[in-house]
Amino acid sequence: MRLLAVFCAILVGGASALYSASSGVVDLTQSNFQKEVINSDAIWVVEFFAPWCGHCQALVPEYQKAAQALKGVVKVGAVNADEHKSLGGQYGVRGFPTIKIFGLDKNKPEDYNGQRSAQGIVDNAMKAVKEKVNAQLSGRKSGGGGGGGSGSADDVIELTDSNFEKLVLKSDDLWLVEFFAPWCGHCKNLAPHWQKAATELKGKIKLGALDATVHTVMAGKYGVQGYPTIKFFNKGDVEDYDGGRTASDIVAWANDKASANVPPPEVIQVTDDASLKEACKEHPICIIAVLPHILDCQSKCRKNYISMMTRLGDKYKQKMWGWVWSEAMAQIDLEQALDIGGFGYPALAALNAKKMQFALLKGSFSEDGINEFLRDISYGRGRTSPVRGAQLPAVARIEPWDGKDGALPQEEDIDLSDIDLDDLDDVGKDEL
Template sequence: MQPKHLLRLLALPLIPAVIAARIETPSNKDTLALPKRQLKEAAAPPDANADAGAALEGHDGKTSTDGALAGTTFNGKDVPPGIELTGDTLEESVAKGYWLVEFFSPYCSHCKHFAPTWQTLYELYYTQDPVPQTSGTGESDSDLNSFTRYYNFKFAKVDCVANGDLCAGKEVKSFPTVALFKDGEIVERKSGAKTLEAMSKWVEEILESIRPGSRPQKGLKLPKVGAHEVEKTLMPEQPPLPADKAAGRAPSATVSGKAKSTVSATRVPETPNPAGKSVSLTAETFQKLVTTTHDPWFIKFYAPWCHHCAAMAPNWQGMARQMAGKMNIGEVNCEAEKRLCKDVRVRGYPTILFFRGGERIEYDGLRGLGDLVSYANKAVAVGEPIRDVSAADFEEMEQKEEVIFLYFYDHATTTEDFAALERLVMSLIGHARLVKTNDLLLCDRFKISTWPRLLVSRDGKPTYYPALSPQSMRDYRKVLGWMQTVWLPIVPELTSSNANEIMSAGRLVVLAILSRDRPEEFLSDKREIKNAALEWIDKQTQAFQLERQELRDAKQLRIEEAEDRNDQRGLRSAKSIRINMDDIECKEVGFAWIDGVFWERWIRTTFGISVLEDNERVVMYDFENHRDFAAGRFESAED
């Protein structure tokens, strides 16, 4: 069937402020919405002229001699001064990630008592290395292995005497109050001075919810409040040294074989999955091997009584053998490890997840051996840096890949931009490739004039990420949401894993029923349906641009008419008209093809078409109204 015949079948129309109580600095006109006892504690002492440095010093005990906050040292690592938020900075700062914020008064006795506990809590967690034995030092927020970056979690304080309106707006009714912010919203709060043990337990629960399985089951070993390090566990007394060692001579060669085997057994092999087997994981080994390392793991969560799990088991073991030396493969028995499966949020069996460090993504594809191996091979590249391509490299990739995301950068692109880009890699596994470039030839080809810029190339046809601001380019959820709308090929193959995306409500789907049993006809028919899709997209684009231009012309006409009448009110009204193409209703049309032999039974029951008798067919399916229209056969395209 020629594209023009298909296009004839697609003749679709394209058409009050809240006034908060102020918490003033101590004076005779205090009007606090607080109990009298708390009000008294918040009031200034007789020497209210004491400078701010003295007040802060009384709060945290970490102030330098000139009144400025100074950094400290904990466990041998430098700790910067705690973040102090104000009414001007709080909303913007806590808008993303997790923030544990203490609201205090520098004149409150309970706050002064709690201050050393808060400082020790901050120092303890700031110096944590979430992933041990990595190259990162964890001493900088930009370090991949820093506590702050790993959990996207920060500590901060707010002085409620200096920021009374802010604290009143956050409904702070007693001091101290510690609030947990998640993406700008308070999700939990605790009032009153707490012990270090109670605060650490709370923080551990929060961190475990952020990255399940990443925290030790018994919690952290806590220091004494005000200490500068965690006490080392005392080692048992060692037996007396042999005479040769005591004399400084070289030790004898009679080292026990048992000691040798112990050392070699605890050494982690550098090659992943050396035996080509699926490793049975427990809660303890899961934390040790998966969540506290950056090694990629492909893991199935199953139940022994699950029939689907039993059917998949041979393919899973076969995939593990083929991934020997490439990727770690594991499995978790959810009957034996119920707590672990609950933390991972397993809701059905089998559930297959790909992990790398604390990040994960669910595999929702087919469970055949080839499907599992294909996905695992694509996932292997996750640990590698995003490939930097030239114009020639990109053209070569276009011959093999149907969908490629291309990120343009220049000398001014920051580390924050690249870090945001790296976060997207895992979500694209099994969908599309992501590469980056600063090649001028590619910039000319795709008419790039601002950096950084992101586009997707589908069969050589570019679609651009609409947002341009640095904040939008670093917004992981916003960028990923856009990627999910364009990561399907122009004409994707309809499978069980992408059926919901393709056959979504509100779409008219042109579905080509093809057969791989006839290779030459298969390639020819697939090329025809793709050409029809590209031609339809071009016509849609032209219609969209034409309608937008008509709306712009109508707006300009109203402006000119108002100017001719000297109608200032009408002129302002005309200029305020916003052209919003999102309001234009038009039926979305998608294209796809399906393997008629593999899905022969589903096609027969859904569309009443026998692939074995009718050969290749084209069907238009209106998902919203559950109607299908036989568009014709490929072999009768000229009729």
């Protein structure tokens, strides 16, 4: 029994990582990423992977080959994003494997979209090296993520007892507020990171600072007893900040909160080209449902389907997908491009408009069935097919659904008052 347990542990351990210590690929985690990658002067190639991902497993020999070739020139690392989800979320990882190059500006890594080969990875890494050398030759500095200082103090909003309620409590914005004391050493250490985080989060979450030794009313109201104390405010609701004290920690924590507080996406009817393009070209993936004709599924039935999609949209809102629906046979070109209709209605597909690839729901059109399908999509699993024509099809302009039941068209009334029935009798006799 003990031998079996050890054997299972070995299997689990081997499945959780793809690269050995001798591979040349550095194991990166939430705890060492800032120090190893962001605070480093080195250029890094970083793969975000999931152990179960078939494409990730297929990449291993080429990625190791690239790491060996770049040894001493560019560092190569890998993040198990299935385990370190917040790190993957911080860098917008939506599928596996995702490769990013942390070059001249560490705060804005470049996506690697080349061939998944050692040569392709090496070529792009050397391009980043050349860009950094040329930048340094011209006097520009690379953007590291060290002790901060790259943020602007102007992006941190000064809060007081008099403006706190108006700016924070009555605001629709999300806020992170630091309660500090001017003499506090930890507050001074936090200051450059706080500024940098405020700059990176600008337009998403507001960062403020309140001198708790002067503005004691608000500090007392929220039980501030030590410095610095950081709290998160969302329309009057407040909770303690429990993240790290570096800029990247603050940004990652705030991004998680921002994603969690995003309203569920609206499920839009496809009524013209603009409605489809907005959902599919402005989002990484769009979910397209084709619902039965209104005569086959009246208003209550259709609204139930749309409500179900809205609930699923809320569940997957952090993915920032677009959501649309169409009535069966209303957009024939769209259905044909996605092979919809062969299994009847309702039907559903997930489309990546950038790659012009789609996956078709083959299971049950139910909340559980669609959820299972979307979960596979979110992890980069599932079988995809190319869109017919390799482009979004033209969309017919139609009137949006009015929310009412469908009705058969009225038959035209025929006025029989002018017809002479005697003449009809004569016609019948002549035919006989």
